[in-house]
Amino acid sequence: MGARTGSQFLDGLRKTRREIWVDGEKIADVTAHPKLRGGAESLAAHFDRQHAWADECLFTHPDSGQPTSVSHMIPRSHDELRHRHAGLVRLSEGSMGIMGRTPDYMNMKFAAFASAPGVWAGADGRNAQGAKNLVAFQRRLAEQDLSLTHTIIQPTTDKRTDAKLLGNKVTVRKVGQTADGIIVRGGRVLATLAPYADEQTVYPGQPIPAGASEYAVSFAIPLDTPGLKFLCRDSAAAPGADPFDRPLSSRFDEQDAFCIFDDVLVPWDRVFIDGDVEIYNSMRQTGFTINMTTQSTVRALTKLEFAYGLATRMAELIGDHAPATMEMLGELACYVRMTANALELSLEQAAPREDGVWFPRGAPLEPLRAMLPVWMPRVAEIITLIGSHNLLTTPSRAQFDDPGLRPLIDEMLGGADGAAADDRAAVFRLAWDFVGSALAGRGFLYERFYLTSAARNKQMLHQRFFDRTRSQALVDDMLSRAR
Numbered sequence: 001m002g003a004r005t006g007s008q009f010l011d012g013l014r015k016t017r018r019e020i021w022v023d024g025e026k027i028a029d030v031t032a033h034p035k036l037r038g039g040a041e042s043l044a045a046h047f048d049r050q051h052a053w054a055d056e057c058l059f060t061h062p063d064s065g066q067p068t069s070v071s072h073m074i075p076r077s078h079d080e081l082r083h084r085h086a087g088l089v090r091l092s093e094g095s096m097g098i099m100g101r102t103p104d105y106m107n108m109k110f111a112a113f114a115s116a117p118g119v120w121a122g123a124d125g126r127n128a129q130g131a132k133n134l135v136a137f138q139r140r141l142a143e144q145d146l147s148l149t150h151t152i153i154q155p156t157t158d159k160r161t162d163a164k165l166l167g168n169k170v171t172v173r174k175v176g177q178t179a180d181g182i183i184v185r186g187g188r189v190l191a192t193l194a195p196y197a198d199e200q201t202v203y204p205g206q207p208i209p210a211g212a213s214e215y216a217v218s219f220a221i222p223l224d225t226p227g228l229k230f231l232c233r234d235s236a237a238a239p240g241a242d243p244f245d246r247p248l249s250s251r252f253d254e255q256d257a258f259c260i261f262d263d264v265l266v267p268w269d270r271v272f273i274d275g276d277v278e279i280y281n282s283m284r285q286t287g288f289t290i291n292m293t294t295q296s297t298v299r300a301l302t303k304l305e306f307a308y309g310l311a312t313r314m315a316e317l318i319g320d321h322a323p324a325t326m327e328m329l330g331e332l333a334c335y336v337r338m339t340a341n342a343l344e345l346s347l348e349q350a351a352p353r354e355d356g357v358w359f360p361r362g363a364p365l366e367p368l369r370a371m372l373p374v375w376m377p378r379v380a381e382i383i384t385l386i387g388s389h390n391l392l393t394t395p396s397r398a399q400f401d402d403p404g405l406r407p408l409i410d411e412m413l414g415g416a417d418g419a420a421a422d423d424r425a426a427v428f429r430l431a432w433d434f435v436g437s438a439l440a441g442r443g444f445l446y447e448r449f450y451l452t453s454a455a456r457n458k459q460m461l462h463q464r465f466f467d468r469t470r471s472q473a474l475v476d477d478m479l480s481r482a483r
Contacts, residue, residue: 002066006044097303152205
């Protein structure tokens with residue numbers, strides 16, 4: 001089939017009866033419920049966007065010959081890598097970078113996974129069937145253009161014991177098997193996009209200790225698999241709101257869910273890893289982390305550019321040219337330029353793996369894993385400071401439509417240089433939805449932790465990933481001069 005359209009995506013959601021709970025209600029049709037419909041329609045627009053920007057967002061799959069989303073691509077040249085990057089940029093613009101788990105995120109991961117079947121099989125080929133299952137799944141993912149959700153983190157129940165894992169009866173683990181497959185039980189977080197996914201995936205995220213074989217499981221199953229349940233967080237979707245009043249919340253609540261596996265049977269042909277801790281802990285060798293970081297940074301750059309444009313428009317509408325405001329806008333411009341430079345350098349320094357698969361260079365993007373969680377909250381603070389009380393003096397669509405109020409609003413709530421009142425209100429309502437709404441609060445939490453915390457990423461960069469050769473040589477050189 002190749003790249004799906006939005007209507008095909010929505011039809012797929014309607015045909016399955018997954019167990020999705022939102023605000024205490026079990027949702028029968030996620031495409032029609034007021035708290036989920038906006039997100040479903042935005043995801044449908046994401047699929048349609050692939051066709052609207054086909055030259056950038058699609059490629060001809062070498063196996064199927066079908067036009068396929070570039071996010072499924074396993075690049076074999078620098079040109080293909082550039083093509084994929086251009087497509088990712090276009091896709092991120094569909095939600096201004098606000099939806100962080102659009103399907104291209106997971107597609108990029110599984111393309112990297114499938115590019116390295118030898119890692120899944122193990123050095124001695126002991127998990128050859130699991131590797132075969134993984135490659136077959138990724139091909140079906142690309143050919144049917146499925147939407148995936150995932151859960152890679154165990155829920156926090158007691159930080160004094162959670163990290164020990166062994167004996168933990170909460171996190172996902174294998175509890176048995178039958179002739180048909182393995183049985184898994186437990187809970188995981190955080191299944192973002194769960195109401196809008198076709199399949200649930202479980203794959204290695206954090207390393208696990210030796211001996212924890214029952215936790216070393218990886219698989220993919222349809223969302224309507226018996227025993228699979230999703231408890232969504234409170235909705236931030238502003239059901240029924242006019243898009244003028246809530247331009248982001250009415251569209252881009254991608255939802256997050258606690259995923260429960262209540263003795264779920266995973267068929268053998270859906271199992272990628274079954275109890276092999278060594279293989280489970282070797283997944284960085286597939287290159288999935290650089291694919292994940294690339295997609296996430298492209299998405300973040302779009303969001304930063306959107307925020308910079310929004311903040312600039314706000315200042316213009318109220319005639320704010322104060323030095324402090326210009327400095328804050330310049331700060332946003334710095335974030336945009338540094339992120340764009342890192343992405344370009346990562347692409348420019350891309351290189352093929354020994355098997356001919358191309359990856360962007362990871363080093364230029366590693367600092368952004370630590371700094372984006374710091375910059376994004378600062379972005380929200382800057383927009384709040386520029387907006388000030390103006391964020392709260394924004395007439396609604398209904399007030400504009402009232403014949404008695406409209407003349408007064410036009411007279412008293414216009415903007416600088418003759419800007420119309422409804423233009424001013426539209427911008428400041430957009431800004432409030434970006435920094436002050438329930439969706440904004442979720443976005444704040446998401447940006448702080450979606451690739452783990454800034455503190456953890458700084459620690460890992462220093463302890464594991466940073467090449468200190470030259471820095472240490474410079475210190476040694478200077479010390480030698482003093483002797």
